[in-house]
Amino acid sequence: MSENRSIWILIINKLQKLIFTDKQIKEIKKLFSKSKNIVIVTHSYPDGDAMGASLGLYNLLKKINFNISIITPTNYPEFLKWLPGDEFVIKFSKNPEQALECLNNAEIIFCIDFNALSRIDKLEEHLSKSDAVKIMIDHHPYPEKFVDYSFSSISVSSAAELVYEFIQKIAYSKHIDKDIATCLYTGIMADTGSFSFNSSNPQTFRIVAELLTHNINKDEITGRIYNNFSSDRMRLLGHCLNNMKVFPEYNTAFITINYEEKKKFNFKTGDSEGFVNYPLSIKGIVFSAFFIDKKDHVKISFRSKGKFEVNKFAMENFNGGGHINAAAGKSELSMEETINKFIDLLPKYKDELF
Numbered sequence: 489m490s491e492n493r494s495i496w497i498l499i500i501n502k503l504q505k506l507i508f509t510d511k512q513i514k515e516i517k518k519l520f521s522k523s524k525n526i527v528i529v530t531h532s533y534p535d536g537d538a539m540g541a542s543l544g545l546y547n548l549l550k551k552i553n554f555n556i557s558i559i560t561p562t563n564y565p566e567f568l569k570w571l572p573g574d575e576f577v578i579k580f581s582k583n584p585e586q587a588l589e590c591l592n593n594a595e596i597i598f599c600i601d602f603n604a605l606s607r608i609d610k611l612e613e614h615l616s617k618s619d620a621v622k623i624m625i626d627h628h629p630y631p632e633k634f635v636d637y638s639f640s641s642i643s644v645s646s647a648a649e650l651v652y653e654f655i656q657k658i659a660y661s662k663h664i665d666k667d668i669a670t671c672l673y674t675g676i677m678a679d680t681g682s683f684s685f686n687s688s689n690p691q692t693f694r695i696v697a698e699l700l701t702h703n704i705n706k707d708e709i710t711g712r713i714y715n716n717f718s719s720d721r722m723r724l725l726g727h728c729l730n731n732m733k734v735f736p737e738y739n740t741a742f743i744t745i746n747y748e749e750k751k752k753f754n755f756k757t758g759d760s761e762g763f764v765n766y767p768l769s770i771k772g773i774v775f776s777a778f779f780i781d782k783k784d785h786v787k788i789s790f791r792s793k794g795k796f797e798v799n800k801f802a803m804e805n806f807n808g809g810g811h812i813n814a815a816a817g818k819s820e821l822s823m824e825e826t827i828n829k830f831i832d833l834l835p836k837y838k839d840e841l842f
């Protein structure tokens with residue numbers, strides 16, 4: 489490791505200590521001592537980190553006898569529905585009354601793995617109205633100011649890693665058991681693509697090592713997340729890769745899924761998870777996009793290798809955001825118009841695409 493890199497890691501570790509100040513932790517402990525009803529909310533179409541981090545915290549707080557609920561704005565993929573505590577998740581899109589009753593009674597609301605109210609869709613107005621104390625645990629850049637406590641860092645691998653740090657800081661580590669460790673491990677694994685990116689900080693591996701001491705079944709978790717797909721999904725992937733468009737002059741490639749293809753391949757939520765990463769395995773490709781038809785818009789995922797800032801690209805052109813190498817946005821144009829808009833934008837970014 490170069491000297492520069494070691495210095496960076498030292499700085500990051502120091503910054504990490506600043507995320508949770510003693511004063512904040514003391515206040516939260518006091519808040520815990522006088523509260524009963526806690527709600528955990530995560531973002532729409534939650535991924536492995538959103539669910540792992542949220543359920544890890546859920547199982548922990550349940551164990552110490554809080555009246556705890558967990559709400560997702562929408563449904564999520566089947567391959568996440570085995571996580572310990574999954575049967576207690578309230579989906580706002582399916583059970584709005586139950587979700588709102590919990591929100592209305594909440595004294596504390598945890599906002600996990602999101603930092604912008606637009607990420608929770610229709611839950612936004614209800615969460616904003618609540619006078620519960622709001623605590624954000626998140627790892628995205630540019631946090632909005634809608635919470636009372638913001639534990640936010642872009643130098644961690646995942647929200648699950650930050651939840652682990654939070655548990656440690658409030659001195660609840662002794663309650664971590666196999667179920668909680670399974671959830672947090674899943675979150676970290678999911679947001680690092682099985683430790684292939686966002687995982688250069690040794691602290692991530694220290695946490696993973698600690699989680700492994702709880703006898704979690706690491707290989708089974710990998711299997712449940714990555715080797716648990718339908719044959720339809722596998723054929724859809726083959727179809728998409730076959731139709732992938734490559735622009736070598738811009739080191740860019742993209743794939744798409746429209747309504748007809750969704751129907752033909754019996755598309756289910758989560759079937760396209762990870763598709764956006766495939767073009768990046770082509771030599772020389774540094775920017776990848778994935779377009780998918782949703783009910784009233786086209787959702788676009790962006791990924792990059794190296795310096796190209798896809799969050800900036802998503803923000804500037806597609807009303808989105810995210811991390812430097814993983815972001816998303818949306819378009820209200822048709823699929824064809826959206827794709828043309830994307831292609832037309834590439835020359836403008838040519839100098840950054842290398």
Ligand code: 5GP
Nearest residue numbers: 628789790807808809810811814815816817
């Ligand atoms: P994905 O492509 O996996 O859906 O999203 C990649 C990343 O983009 C997420 O981790 C999140 O940081 C960000 N992201 C996804 N959807 C949105 C969105 O609608 N708005 C913003 N600002 N960021 C998003």
Ligand code: MN
Nearest residue numbers: 537601647679
């Ligand atoms: Mn995350």
